[in-house]
Amino acid sequence: MTDPLPTGATIGILGGGQLGRMLSVAAARLGFKTHIYEPGANPPAADVAHACTTAAYDDTAALTAFAQSVDVITYEFENIPTEALDILEAIKPIHPNREALRISQDRLTEKDFLTGLGLNTAPYADIPDADALDAALVTIGTPSILKTRRFGYDGKGQARLKSDADAAQAITDMAGAPALLEGFVDFTIEVSVIAARSASGDVACYDPGENVHRDGILHTTTVPASLPASARTDAVLLAARILNALDYVGVMGVELFVTPTGLIVNEIAPRVHNSGHWTQNGCAVDQFEQHIRAVAGWPLGDGQRHSDVVMENLIGHDMDRVPELAAAPDTALHLYGKAETKPGRKMGHVNRITR
C-alpha cells in the first residue's frame, strides 16, 4: 500500500450528482481539494468542489487532463464505461478497484461472485433470450423479476412477472438487453450494511439500517434496524467477507433481505449509498468521510452510532415540504441544490434524530 495522501491533495470524483457533492464536502473536511468529472451541465457537486470538468466519458483529452490534475480517483456511480476507466487507470489509481466495478456493473457477474463466496442470493438465471426465460420460469417460477444485467437503478430496467403470461411483455420491456430472472424472496425486512475497508485492510461497518422503498425508490432508512443481535453480527460479517474478497478500498453499500432462514444478499454497490445518509447525523464520521479516508489511504474513522436516526428521501415534489421540514424539531435537512424539481428525482433527504 502507498503512503496516506497529505491534506491539500486533490481527489478526483467521477460523477457530479448528490453523492459526489457529499463526498466533496467530506473531502474538504479533511483538507482535501476535489475535482469533479461530469458530462452533464451544472452538476450539484460543482458547487462544493475545487474544480469541475464538464466532458463526456469518451473524451480522451479531458479524461487525461483530469487524471493528471488529481492524486487519486474515485466515483459516485458504478456504470462508468470501461474505456474511460482504462485511460484513467493508466495515469492515477482508482479506488474502489476495477474488479469491484466489473462485478457490480453486471447483475449476473455479481450474483455469481456472491454465490461463489458461499453467500445466499435470490434464485436467479441468465436470460439471454425469450427461450431462456421460458426455461427459467419452470425452475424459478413466479412471482419473479426480470432485470437487465447492466445499467439498472432505482427500479429502472425491471419487469415484474406475476404469472408466466407476463413473460412476453417482460422480454419486450428489456428491449433486447441481456437480462437476469430473479426469483421472489419472502423477506421480513430489507436492511443495508454500509461497510468500509481501508487500504491497510481494516474493515468497519455502520449499524445496519432498515430500508423501506416506495415506487422502486428508497423511501426511508431507520437505525437501528429491527434485527436480533445475531442477525446484526451476521450482516456485518457477511459484508466484511465481500470487501475482503475484493481487496476493496472504500465504502460499499450491501443490501440484504432478512428472511426466517437467514440473510440473502440483494445487491451490492461499490460506492457510498443512499441508505447510508443517516450516518451524517448519527455518527462522528459519516459514510462520505469514511469513503474519502479509505481512498486517501487514511485510517478509517469512528463510525459508531451516537444517535438513532430515520432518514427520509425527498423525491420530486417532496420539496414542497421543505418550509415545514426546516422548522421541525430534531431534524437535519440535506438538499442537493438541483436546479429543476422532477417527479422521481432525488432532491434531498432529511435525517430525523429519534433518540
Next chain:
Amino acid sequence: MTDPLPTGATIGILGGGQLGRMLSVAAARLGFKTHIYEPGANPPAADVAHACTTAAYDDTAALTAFAQSVDVITYEFENIPTEALDILEAIKPIHPNREALRISQDRLTEKDFLTGLGLNTAPYADIPDADALDAALVTIGTPSILKTRRFGYDGKGQARLKSDADAAQAITDMAGAPALLEGFVDFTIEVSVIAARSASGDVACYDPGENVHRDGILHTTTVPASLPASARTDAVLLAARILNALDYVGVMGVELFVTPTGLIVNEIAPRVHNSGHWTQNGCAVDQFEQHIRAVAGWPLGDGQRHSDVVMENLIGHDMDRVPELAAAPDTALHLYGKAETKPGRKMGHVNRITR
C-alpha cells in the same frame, strides 16, 4: 421582513477563511450556492464555494459585481471597511446589520452599548493618549489590559499591565492607535453563548460552552460548561437581550466571564464563532447552518445538544498530530485546507464526542 430565499439562491460571503468555508458548506446543505469575496489568494472557502472573487475591499467594480451576483450578503469577520459596506449595501441586503458591525468594530462603542443595556462588563476607560492612561490607572488599577479599540483579534493589539510601571511600554505597543483600558475581572471560567436570531425575531441559543485559552488563542471549548442551571439561563437571556436590542439577524458569539457575583460580558462577535465549532458534532443543526438559515430568512433549526463535545483547536504544528487524531475514537476532524502551516495559525479543529 422579506420572503425566505429559495434553494438555489446565492449567498455572498465576505471573507474566505475557515469560517467562510464552513458557512459555505452549510449553505450548500440547504441547497444554496455561495460566492466568496476575499482579497487573499487561494482562500480556504473557495474550495467549497460556487464562485470566488479575489479582489481588495477598495475595488468598487469588484464589490459591485459581487453584490449584483448574489441575493444576500453576510460575512465571516467584523473588520470590513465602512466604504466597502456602503457600496455593497446599496445593492443587496447585509446580515447581520450595519449597526451590529459598527458596535463590534470598536471595543469602546461595544462596551458602551453593553453597559447601556444594563449588562455588566469589565471596568473600562477610553485611552486616547498617555495622560488618559495615567488617569484611568488611578480608578481601574492593575492588573489591567490596554487594547486597541479596533482591529484586534486572538490577543493581537493588546498589552498587559502588571503595575503602573508598564504604562509607558503599553502606550508604545498601541503604536498611536486609540485604545481602551480594561480592568481585571476575577472570573472562575469563561463561557460562550452562540446565539441566533431569525429575520422573524425568533431567538435560539446553543448550550453555553466553556472556553480555555492558550497564548491568547482559544484552545478548547467544552460542552456542557460547568455552570449551575441558573447561570445557564442567565447567559441565554443576556445573549437574547443583545440580539433583540440590535434587531440582529444571524449568529453571534457572546463571550462571558463567570464570576461569583454574576456574568460579565467579555466581548461579542457578530458572526459564527470559534467557540461554536462543537455544534457541528453536537447538534442536528450547527452554528454555520443556523447563521445561513437566519441570513436567508429561513426559520432557525434545532440546535439542541444531542452529544457532549470537547472541541480543540489545531494551531500551527498541531497538524503533526493529524495522523494520530484521524485514528482516534469518538473523534471528528475538521481541517481547513490551508496551504501553509504557520505557528499560531488556525489549521483545523477536532470535536471529541465525550458522551
